[in-house]
Amino acid sequence: MKKIAFLTSGGDAPGMNAAIRSIVQTCLHFNCIPFAIYDGYQGMLEGRGRIMESKDVENCIQLGGTIIGTARCKEFMTLEGRGKAIEFLRKEEIDGLIVIGGDGTFAGAMLLGKEMNIPIIGIPGTIDNDIKGTDYTIGFDTALNTVVASIDKIRDTASSHHRVFLVEVMGKDAGSLAIDSALGSAIETVLIPEEQTDILKLVQQIKSNRENIKATIVIVAEGDDAGNSSIIIEKVKPYLEGVDIKQTILGHIQRGGSPSAFDRILGTSMGNFAVNELIAGNTNKMVSIKNNKVCLHDLNNIGKLSQDFNQKLRIIEELVDLSK
């Protein structure tokens, strides 16, 4: 295992640079050659990348995003696209590949691994925290802190004006960011894809909330079954005559920002683990964290995590202020 290539793919996530730094430094520790591929699979099939040294990563752990770029690359899911990628990896004499991204990233890597017979290790990097086999994905903790800090700010103005706010958070079709930010922000009403949304029940919650407390904030996961916040606001407005209801879509600020200590440590640990696994001759594994221990999960058993939020929903329910 001499030359190890690595890339970031899909939505960027804070903490990816910690993983990149760790991969480079661990490779150099074991006299391997770290080879960065730019812009994910797009750069791979276009033949863009270069060998990295310590100086390339000496000041990046605190940076959000990914210093080697990322992309969503449809062409890579074609045989022809992967053919170009394989040609590039062969030309560069790559012995092993580390891919940092979400489940779509891993699906592409598995195809490449089979067609090229190259060892592959995945590192879960997405703010959605929706990957089966790991308790946390790199970027989730930072994004969660960004959402909680944003809701604190929205609460200030909502309280001043006694307004209702629908705050939409990312997560694609997962509710992790929504449910944890509700717990972390003392929000009593949260709409997630994993639970059926009842519009009339939501209206009732908003009405009873408004009677007694100043600010009413509803967190809406962008993938909720009743629709995103733009759709939901239109559904509830007819029942809330005269209520000043606003919408805030947090959008891509959830993807940026300096990584939290947790995400820096997670990225650093997973990057180091991934290089060690390649050197040990392992393949088709995803580095994961389970019960606070870094370990390996079979990439053949990857996919979206079907989340059971009942315990968290029970806590939110039991903390509803009954004095209203």
Ligand code: F6P
């Ligand atoms: O997967 C991460 C994520 O931020 C999702 O939460 C979101 O739906 C999606 O990426 C947005 O994708 P893009 O950055 O390509 O618009």
